[in-house]
Amino acid sequence: MSRLTLETRLRAIGAERYHDRHPFHHMLHGGDCNPDQVRAWVINRWAYQAAIPMKDAAFLSRCDDPDMRRAWRSRIEDHDGGVDEGGGIRRWLKLAEAVGLDPEYVASGGGVLPATRFAVDAYIRYVRDAPLLQAVASSLTELFAPKIHEQRIAGLFKHYDFANPDSMSYFQHRLNEAPKDVAYGLAWVLDHADTPEKEDQAAAALRFKTDVLWAQLDALYSAYVTPGSIPPGAWQPGEGMA
Numbered sequence: 001m002s003r004l005t006l007e008t009r010l011r012a013i014g015a016e017r018y019h020d021r022h023p024f025h026h027m028l029h030g031g032d033c034n035p036d037q038v039r040a041w042v043i044n045r046w047a048y049q050a051a052i053p054m055k056d057a058a059f060l061s062r063c064d065d066p067d068m069r070r071a072w073r074s075r076i077e078d079h080d081g082g083v084d085e086g087g088g089i090r091r092w093l094k095l096a097e098a099v100g101l102d103p104e105y106v107a108s109g110g111g112v113l114p115a116t117r118f119a120v121d122a123y124i125r126y127v128r129d130a131p132l133l134q135a136v137a138s139s140l141t142e143l144f145a146p147k148i149h150e151q152r153i154a155g156l157f158k159h160y161d162f163a164n165p166d167s168m169s170y171f172q173h174r175l176n177e178a179p180k181d182v183a184y185g186l187a188w189v190l191d192h193a194d195t196p197e198k199e200d201q202a203a204a205a206l207r208f209k210t211d212v213l214w215a216q217l218d219a220l221y222s223a224y225v226t227p228g229s230i231p232p233g234a235w236q237p238g239e240g241m242a
Contacts, residue, residue: 137185
């Protein structure tokens with residue numbers, strides 16, 4: 001398989017399976033979520049955002065190529081940032097505050113859905129334990145991230161009063177950060193998936209990651225769109241408010 005054919009195969013996975021197609025995102029971007037559904041999304045997405053630098057640190061601990069470590073560590077810097085200015089995680093807490101939540105409550109991880117925890121933990125373990133090719137390929141959902149960020153920025157600004165440049169700064173930053181990260185990861189996968197077996201492994205890793213993202217939204221939809229289905233221990237409307 002040529003590099004172009006493999007890239008086309010990977011992009012087709014995103015077109016079919018990326019979570020921009022999920023009904024919850026259609027609700028969110030279309031202005032059909034009520035305030036508590038938005039808050040539930042912010043709380044549960046926090047668990048994923050907070051895990052990203054941890055999974056990247058796990059990846060770096062296995063990487064013996066200094067050039068690759070230098071390229072990869074910017075992902076941690078993007079999310080953790082410096083001591084004073086912070087990064088993507090701190091910007092996510094600005095969104096939490098804007099939707100009426102106590103940022104300390106969100107940062108505590110309280111109220112996260114059980115299925116969200118399982119999905120996030122599975123992703124960290126996968127990147128920690130899978131061969132490097134699959135670990136890198138699982139990050140390639142970032143190929144499709146700018147599109148969903150553009151949709152989200154436009155939809156939230158149009159439909160929700162909490163949206164302003166400060167509360168939306170996480171997504172604005174990711175428009176520049178994600179393409180930089182994925183350019184390196186895609187090139188690395190295309191260079192190293194040099195047998196039919198490895199091509200299949202890269203594709204399977206990307207499908208796994210789309211499942212991780214989709215499962216989180218399935219859990220949100222089940223708990224907060226379907227009446228009376230919030231599981232024990234998960235966030236209840238009215239908790240953790242600013």
